[in-house]
Amino acid sequence: MSIPIRTPEEIEQMRRAGRIVAECHRRIASMIRPGVTTMEIERMVDGYIRSQDAIPYTVGYNGYKYATCASVNDVIAHGFPSDAPLADGDLATIDIVAQADGWIADSAWTYAVGTLPESSRKLMQVTKECLDIGISLAQPGNRIGDVMHALQKHAEQNGFSVVRDLLGHGVGRELHEEPNFSHAGKPGKGFRLKEGMVLTIEPMINEGKLEMFIETDGWTCKTMDGKRSAQFEHTIAIVEGGPIILTEQ
Numbered sequence: 391m392s393i394p395i396r397t398p399e400e401i402e403q404m405r406r407a408g409r410i411v412a413e414c415h416r417r418i419a420s421m422i423r424p425g426v427t428t429m430e431i432e433r434m435v436d437g438y439i440r441s442q443d444a445i446p447y448t449v450g451y452n453g454y455k456y457a458t459c460a461s462v463n464d465v466i467a468h469g470f471p472s473d474a475p476l477a478d479g480d481l482a483t484i485d486i487v488a489q490a491d492g493w494i495a496d497s498a499w500t501y502a503v504g505t506l507p508e509s510s511r512k513l514m515q516v517t518k519e520c521l522d523i524g525i526s527l528a529q530p531g532n533r534i535g536d537v538m539h540a541l542q543k544h545a546e547q548n549g550f551s552v553v554r555d556l557l558g559h560g561v562g563r564e565l566h567e568e569p570n571f572s573h574a575g576k577p578g579k580g581f582r583l584k585e586g587m588v589l590t591i592e593p594m595i596n597e598g599k600l601e602m603f604i605e606t607d608g609w610t611c612k613t614m615d616g617k618r619s620a621q622f623e624h625t626i627a628i629v630e631g632g633p634i635i636l637t638e639q
Contacts, residue, residue, distance in 0.1 A: 393560060393568045395586035400493075401627045401634065404562075404588065407495035408625060408636030410442050410488045415499050415639050424478040424504045428460035432471035435486055444490040447565060451487075454609065459485040459498070461611075466594050466602055466619040467498075467556055468609040478504030481514065483621045487565055494561050496590050497637035498623040509597060510618055516548045517595040517620040524573070524591040528626055528633045532583050538575025541593055551600035553619070556611065558590045561625050583628050588636070592623030 396404070414435045421431065436457035439446045446457030454468075461469035461483040462476070468485075476482055485498035500514055520541045527537040542552045552574045560567035569581055573593045598617030605612065613619055626633040 391568050391581065393581065393584070393587055394562050395584060396562065396588050396627065397586065401586070401588065401629070403491055404493040404495060404627070404636055407444065407488045407490040407493050408638070410439055410444050410490055411486050411495045411497045411637050412639045414438055414486050415484070415497060418484055418499070418501065422476070422482065422501045422503060425475045427473050427475055428458070428462070428471040428482065428484070429473045431460065431484060432456055432458045439488050442490065444488050447487040447489045447494055451565065457486070461485070461619070461621075463618050464613045464616050466553055466596070466611040466613060467621065468611050470607070470610065476503045479506055479510070480504075481506070481510055481618055481620060485621075485623070492563060494563070494565050495625045495637050496561055496565065496623065497625060498592060498621050500620040500622060512548070513550060513595065513597050513618060513620050516545060516550055517593060518622045520545050520593040520595060521591060521622040521624065524593065525624065525626060525633055525635065528583060528591065528628055530583055530585045530628055530630055533578060533580050534569070534571050534583065535575035535579035536577050538571065538573050539577050542574040545593070545595050551596045551598065553594035553596060553600055553602060555602055556594055558592050560587065560589045562588055585629055587628040588625065590623055590625050592621060594619055594621045
Protein backbone atom coordinates (compact mmCIF):
# COMPACT_ATOMS: atom_id res chain seq x y z
CA MET A 391 0.00 0.00 0.00
CA SER A 392 1.48 3.30 -1.13
CA ILE A 393 -0.11 6.24 0.69
CA PRO A 394 0.46 9.67 -0.91
CA ILE A 395 2.23 12.24 1.26
CA ARG A 396 1.34 15.85 0.50
CA THR A 397 3.64 18.81 0.99
CA PRO A 398 2.51 21.78 3.10
CA GLU A 399 2.09 23.72 -0.14
CA GLU A 400 -0.17 21.03 -1.61
CA ILE A 401 -2.26 20.90 1.56
CA GLU A 402 -2.65 24.65 1.34
CA GLN A 403 -3.84 24.29 -2.27
CA MET A 404 -6.48 21.78 -1.11
CA ARG A 405 -8.08 24.35 1.17
CA ARG A 406 -10.09 26.01 -1.61
CA ALA A 407 -12.01 22.84 -2.42
CA GLY A 408 -12.58 22.36 1.30
CA ARG A 409 -13.94 25.88 1.72
CA ILE A 410 -16.35 25.38 -1.18
CA VAL A 411 -17.73 22.16 0.33
CA ALA A 412 -18.00 23.80 3.75
CA GLU A 413 -19.95 26.74 2.31
CA CYS A 414 -22.37 24.30 0.65
CA HIS A 415 -23.05 22.74 4.04
CA ARG A 416 -23.57 26.13 5.65
CA ARG A 417 -26.17 26.90 2.99
CA ILE A 418 -27.89 23.55 3.46
CA ALA A 419 -28.13 24.17 7.21
CA SER A 420 -30.01 27.40 6.54
CA MET A 421 -32.47 25.89 4.03
CA ILE A 422 -33.26 22.43 5.39
CA ARG A 423 -36.73 22.15 6.92
CA PRO A 424 -39.91 20.11 6.46
CA GLY A 425 -41.22 20.49 2.90
CA VAL A 426 -37.84 21.11 1.26
CA THR A 427 -36.73 18.41 -1.18
CA THR A 428 -33.27 16.94 -1.49
CA MET A 429 -33.48 17.77 -5.21
CA GLU A 430 -33.71 21.46 -4.27
CA ILE A 431 -30.59 20.99 -2.17
CA GLU A 432 -28.94 19.20 -5.11
CA ARG A 433 -29.62 22.12 -7.45
CA MET A 434 -28.26 24.63 -4.94
CA VAL A 435 -25.06 22.64 -4.37
CA ASP A 436 -24.44 21.99 -8.06
CA GLY A 437 -24.98 25.65 -8.89
CA TYR A 438 -22.82 26.98 -6.06
CA ILE A 439 -19.86 24.70 -6.81
CA ARG A 440 -19.93 25.65 -10.49
CA SER A 441 -20.21 29.36 -9.58
CA GLN A 442 -16.86 29.04 -7.78
CA ASP A 443 -15.10 27.81 -10.92
CA ALA A 444 -15.00 24.36 -9.36
CA ILE A 445 -16.35 20.95 -10.35
CA PRO A 446 -19.11 18.94 -8.62
CA TYR A 447 -16.95 15.86 -8.74
CA THR A 448 -19.55 13.14 -8.32
CA VAL A 449 -21.47 14.15 -11.46
CA GLY A 450 -20.51 11.36 -13.84
CA TYR A 451 -18.32 9.56 -11.28
CA ASN A 452 -18.68 5.84 -12.11
CA GLY A 453 -21.98 6.75 -13.76
CA TYR A 454 -23.42 8.67 -10.80
CA LYS A 455 -25.61 11.56 -11.96
CA TYR A 456 -25.67 14.08 -9.11
CA ALA A 457 -23.57 16.62 -7.23
CA THR A 458 -24.83 15.28 -3.90
CA CYS A 459 -25.65 12.00 -2.27
CA ALA A 460 -28.86 12.51 -0.27
CA SER A 461 -29.50 9.74 2.26
CA VAL A 462 -32.66 9.93 4.36
CA ASN A 463 -33.47 7.93 7.52
CA ASP A 464 -32.57 4.26 6.85
CA VAL A 465 -30.35 5.13 3.87
CA ILE A 466 -26.74 4.95 5.06
CA ALA A 467 -25.06 6.46 2.01
CA HIS A 468 -25.22 7.12 -1.75
CA GLY A 469 -28.93 7.93 -1.87
CA PHE A 470 -30.20 9.82 -4.91
CA PRO A 471 -31.65 13.33 -4.54
CA SER A 472 -35.44 13.22 -4.72
CA ASP A 473 -38.45 15.45 -5.37
CA ALA A 474 -40.15 13.95 -2.28
CA PRO A 475 -40.54 16.63 0.44
CA LEU A 476 -38.64 16.02 3.64
CA ALA A 477 -40.92 15.43 6.62
CA ASP A 478 -40.73 16.68 10.18
CA GLY A 479 -38.52 14.31 12.15
CA ASP A 480 -36.47 13.04 9.19
CA LEU A 481 -32.72 12.61 9.26
CA ALA A 482 -31.05 13.71 6.01
CA THR A 483 -27.37 13.12 5.25
CA ILE A 484 -25.93 15.19 2.40
CA ASP A 485 -22.53 14.15 1.03
CA ILE A 486 -20.66 16.61 -1.20
CA VAL A 487 -17.41 16.34 -3.18
CA ALA A 488 -15.86 19.33 -4.95
CA GLN A 489 -12.76 19.59 -7.10
CA ALA A 490 -10.98 22.94 -7.29
CA ASP A 491 -7.60 23.60 -8.93
CA GLY A 492 -7.22 19.86 -9.42
CA TRP A 493 -7.65 19.01 -5.73
CA ILE A 494 -10.62 17.28 -4.09
CA ALA A 495 -12.47 17.74 -0.77
CA ASP A 496 -15.22 15.49 0.59
CA SER A 497 -17.62 16.08 3.47
CA ALA A 498 -20.96 14.62 4.56
CA TRP A 499 -23.24 15.99 7.27
CA THR A 500 -26.45 14.70 8.82
CA TYR A 501 -29.19 17.28 9.30
CA ALA A 502 -32.24 17.24 11.54
CA VAL A 503 -35.43 18.06 9.65
CA GLY A 504 -37.74 19.86 12.07
CA THR A 505 -38.06 18.18 15.46
CA LEU A 506 -36.36 14.81 15.80
CA PRO A 507 -37.47 11.87 17.93
CA GLU A 508 -35.18 11.55 20.95
CA SER A 509 -33.60 8.36 19.58
CA SER A 510 -32.58 10.14 16.37
CA ARG A 511 -31.30 13.16 18.26
CA LYS A 512 -29.04 10.86 20.29
CA LEU A 513 -27.90 9.04 17.15
CA MET A 514 -26.87 12.34 15.55
CA GLN A 515 -25.07 13.50 18.68
CA VAL A 516 -23.12 10.29 19.16
CA THR A 517 -22.17 10.11 15.46
CA LYS A 518 -20.78 13.65 15.60
CA GLU A 519 -18.89 12.72 18.77
CA CYS A 520 -17.43 9.72 16.93
CA LEU A 521 -16.14 12.04 14.20
CA ASP A 522 -14.64 14.35 16.83
CA ILE A 523 -12.92 11.41 18.57
CA GLY A 524 -11.47 10.21 15.28
CA ILE A 525 -10.15 13.65 14.39
CA SER A 526 -8.69 14.28 17.84
CA LEU A 527 -6.66 11.04 17.65
CA ALA A 528 -5.52 11.57 14.03
CA GLN A 529 -1.99 12.46 15.08
CA PRO A 530 1.30 11.50 13.43
CA GLY A 531 2.52 8.17 14.81
CA ASN A 532 -0.88 6.85 15.89
CA ARG A 533 -2.11 3.61 14.35
CA ILE A 534 -5.38 3.74 12.44
CA GLY A 535 -6.62 0.69 14.37
CA ASP A 536 -6.28 2.55 17.68
CA VAL A 537 -8.04 5.64 16.30
CA MET A 538 -10.97 3.67 14.90
CA HIS A 539 -11.24 1.40 17.93
CA ALA A 540 -11.80 4.47 20.12
CA LEU A 541 -14.47 5.72 17.72
CA GLN A 542 -16.14 2.29 17.56
CA LYS A 543 -16.09 1.89 21.32
CA HIS A 544 -17.90 5.21 21.81
CA ALA A 545 -20.64 4.25 19.36
CA GLU A 546 -21.16 0.81 20.84
CA GLN A 547 -21.16 2.05 24.45
CA ASN A 548 -24.12 4.22 23.44
CA GLY A 549 -26.00 1.26 21.98
CA PHE A 550 -25.25 1.92 18.30
CA SER A 551 -23.32 0.02 15.62
CA VAL A 552 -20.58 1.03 13.19
CA VAL A 553 -20.97 0.32 9.47
CA ARG A 554 -18.02 -1.79 8.25
CA ASP A 555 -18.77 -2.10 4.53
CA LEU A 556 -18.17 1.57 3.62
CA LEU A 557 -14.70 2.97 4.21
CA GLY A 558 -12.72 6.07 4.98
CA HIS A 559 -10.15 6.85 2.31
CA GLY A 560 -7.33 9.05 1.14
CA VAL A 561 -8.19 12.18 -0.85
CA GLY A 562 -6.08 14.22 -3.24
CA ARG A 563 -6.10 14.43 -7.01
CA GLU A 564 -8.56 11.51 -6.94
CA LEU A 565 -11.58 11.00 -4.72
CA HIS A 566 -10.57 7.55 -3.50
CA GLU A 567 -6.85 7.11 -2.88
CA GLU A 568 -4.91 4.95 -0.44
CA PRO A 569 -5.40 4.32 2.41
CA ASN A 570 -8.80 2.66 2.72
CA PHE A 571 -9.92 1.76 6.23
CA SER A 572 -12.92 0.74 8.29
CA HIS A 573 -14.29 2.85 11.13
CA ALA A 574 -14.11 -0.20 13.39
CA GLY A 575 -10.56 -0.94 14.46
CA LYS A 576 -8.31 -3.28 16.42
CA PRO A 577 -5.86 -1.70 18.87
CA GLY A 578 -2.26 -1.88 17.72
CA LYS A 579 -3.20 -2.78 14.15
CA GLY A 580 -3.16 -0.95 10.84
CA PHE A 581 -0.91 1.65 9.27
CA ARG A 582 0.62 4.52 11.21
CA LEU A 583 -0.53 8.02 10.41
CA LYS A 584 2.21 10.19 8.94
CA GLU A 585 2.52 13.92 8.45
CA GLY A 586 1.24 14.85 4.99
CA MET A 587 -1.45 12.19 4.70
CA VAL A 588 -4.85 13.58 3.66
CA LEU A 589 -7.88 11.41 4.33
CA THR A 590 -11.53 11.33 5.29
CA ILE A 591 -12.89 10.40 8.66
CA GLU A 592 -16.54 9.57 8.04
CA PRO A 593 -18.20 7.29 10.59
CA MET A 594 -21.56 5.89 9.55
CA ILE A 595 -23.40 4.90 12.72
CA ASN A 596 -26.59 2.85 12.78
CA GLU A 597 -29.39 3.00 15.31
CA GLY A 598 -29.78 -0.77 15.01
CA LYS A 599 -27.53 -3.45 13.54
CA LEU A 600 -24.53 -2.82 11.33
CA GLU A 601 -25.63 -4.94 8.36
CA MET A 602 -26.54 -3.15 5.14
CA PHE A 603 -27.63 -3.88 1.59
CA ILE A 604 -27.47 -2.05 -1.74
CA GLU A 605 -30.67 -1.34 -3.67
CA THR A 606 -31.12 -2.53 -7.25
CA ASP A 607 -30.06 0.94 -8.49
CA GLY A 608 -26.51 -0.14 -7.60
CA TRP A 609 -25.91 2.87 -5.31
CA THR A 610 -28.37 3.31 -2.44
CA CYS A 611 -27.03 1.68 0.74
CA LYS A 612 -29.65 0.94 3.39
CA THR A 613 -29.70 -0.57 6.85
CA MET A 614 -30.80 -4.20 6.74
CA ASP A 615 -33.17 -3.77 9.70
CA GLY A 616 -34.78 -0.53 8.44
CA LYS A 617 -33.51 1.54 11.38
CA ARG A 618 -31.89 4.93 10.94
CA SER A 619 -28.30 5.84 10.17
CA ALA A 620 -26.25 9.04 10.56
CA GLN A 621 -22.90 10.19 9.21
CA PHE A 622 -20.50 13.06 9.75
CA GLU A 623 -17.41 13.39 7.56
CA HIS A 624 -14.49 15.75 7.20
CA THR A 625 -11.43 15.74 4.97
CA ILE A 626 -8.38 16.22 7.17
CA ALA A 627 -4.63 16.63 6.71
CA ILE A 628 -2.29 14.97 9.21
CA VAL A 629 0.28 17.45 10.54
CA GLU A 630 2.38 17.85 13.66
CA GLY A 631 0.41 19.53 16.41
CA GLY A 632 -2.95 18.16 15.29
CA PRO A 633 -4.90 17.62 12.07
CA ILE A 634 -6.06 20.39 9.77
CA ILE A 635 -9.78 20.08 9.00
CA LEU A 636 -9.94 21.12 5.35
CA THR A 637 -13.76 21.04 5.21
CA GLU A 638 -14.43 22.82 8.50
CA GLN A 639 -17.70 24.74 8.42
